């Protein structure tokens with residue numbers, strides 16, 4: 541079985557921003573829409589995508605023509621000045637054509653955990669306005685739980701909030717899960733509705749504004765009293781959280797490596813591309 545759940549169809553789908561709103565101190569929700577988004581099959585959970593967006597000052601969004609694995613080689617071959625920026629994001633919510641909030645075409649909400657002008661994606665989200673051009677390439681799911689485990693552990697900091705909340709929103713009602721989500725500010729906590737009684741969501745708020753994101757979640761899970769029985773773990777966010785928590789789960793909690801999906805979404809002090 542593949543580690544990931546890949547989409548059955550891949551296309552670089554162009555879209556435009558239809559709304560952008562600061563929803564809490566550290567989150568901006570950007571909604572994109574367009575007919576080409578109809579090509580994306582909603583898979584729920586942590587469905588993620590590559591987002592292509594212009595560099596500052598670029599008038600035109602030039603895109604790779606290939607949606608296969610060659611897109612990256614094509615993108616690399618474009619000159620640094622003419623190629624678009626590309627970063628990874630999660631579908632926070634998708635509304636099919638006809639059931640949209642802003643128009644008749646398919647809409648996707650993206651929740652950006654913003655960090656000022658430190659990166660091009662964060663800076664883009666802060667200035668996003670209706671009409672801005674983007675394109676996305678669906679990448680499917682990383683979350684792919686092994687069958688018949690007793691419970692699940694879901695852990696992330698703010699960049700993985702959309703993924704963890706998406707997993708909870710798509711999960712069966714009888715899911716047993718311990719969930720840890722770290723945010724920078726109490727007002728960044730989002731309401732998670734419709735989860736079953738077996739789901740225990742713990743929001744962790746960083747006290748220290750300069751602390752490395754993810755360390756609070758890492759330390760809290762390390763010291764937590766967790767259920768016994770077999771476990772599947774999904775850990776995502778800053779790379780130290782992902783790699784150190786995996787090490788802890790394998791070495792100290794006897795979780796098989798094959799039962800852990802751990803993804804460094806970004807690396808402290810280093811740009812993604």
Ligand SMILES: Cc1cc2nc3c(=O)[nH]c(=O)nc-3n(C[C@H](O)[C@H](O)[C@H](O)COP(=O)(O)OP(=O)(O)OC[C@H]3O[C@@H](n4cnc5c(N)ncnc54)[C@H](O)[C@@H]3O)c2cc1C
Pocket residue numbers: 588589627628629630631650651652653654655658659660661662663698699700702703753803804805806807808809810811812813
């Ligand atoms: C599968 C996947 C799904 C993702 N989904 C989301 C999502 O839905 N929402 C979301 O906000 N992020 C998400 N991310 C994380 C996002 O791709 C990274 O945070 C990305 O680096 C942001 O790009 P940037 O251009 O702003 O910064 P970059 O150019 O990559 O980095 C510039 C600087 O900013 C720092 N930095 C990057 N990200 C953060 C951060 N989150 N907080 C503080 N400092 C940061 C870097 O360490 C670096 O010093 C996802 C990543 C993956 C792999």
